[in-house]
Amino acid sequence: xxxxSPTSSSSSPPPSSHFxxxxxxxxxxxxxTKLVGGRDVLVLCHQGKLHAMDMRCYHTGGPLQEGDIExxxxxxxxxxPWHKYKITLAEGEGLYQAVNPSATPPKPTWCSKGxxxxxxxxTEVNRDVYVxxxxxxxxxxxxxxxxERYRATMNKA
Ligand code: FES
Numbered sequence: 001x002x003x004x005s006p007t008s009s010s011s012s013p014p015p016s017s018h019f020x021x022x023x024x025x026x027x028x029x030x031x032x033t034k035l036v037g038g039r040d041v042l043v044l045c046h047q048g049k050l051h052a053m054d055m056r057c058y059h060t061g062g063p064l065q066e067g068d069i070e071x072x073x074x075x076x077x078x079x080x081p082w083h084k085y086k087i088t089l090a091e092g093e094g095l096y097q098a099v100n101p102s103a104t105p106p107k108p109t110w111c112s113k114g115x116x117x118x119x120x121x122x123t124e125v126n127r128d129v130y131v132x133x134x135x136x137x138x139x140x141x142x143x144x145x146x147x148e149r150y151r152a153t154m155n156k157a
Contacts, residue, residue: 014123017130026050026129031065039146041120041131044069044089046076051089052120052131053078056145058094059085064117073110092117092140117142
């Protein structure tokens with residue numbers, strides 16, 4: 001259920017945003033999942049900061065709302081509970097460690113697979129939390145798990 005716009009423009013939710021919940025409820029729950037505008041989104045609060053992304057992991061649809069949050073290479077990531085893929089909270093980049101075999105000793109370094117998970121923008125207005133979809137027209141891997149085709153498969157399982 002969308003909030004009606006307050007009269008003052010300075011305190012209106014952004015256009016085409018989706019209401020998630022009261023800030024205090026999101027902060028207390030730490031993680032909130034909600035189907036808004038046809039997408040299942042995860043909104044999480046980590047160290048006082050709100051982040052939003054597609055709820056199902058870009059790898060094979062794992063439930064990111066159950067993942068741990070850890071720092072890798074100085075970047076905050078959610079770690080998918082299914083196969084431990086690491087996804088940056090801010091950009092949705094998939095991180096992995098690669099070992100350069102020609103280095104002595106072989107040294108693992110963190111690398112990025114690029115943006116794999118669609119992350120969305122979070123806005124707070126009058127202590128209400130809203131999500132505005134990242135409408136990048138390029139397909140992002142996590143998009144597949146938002147399709148009706150995927151949902152239908154899940155419902156049959
Ligand atoms: Fe997330 Fe495999 S489904 S790591």
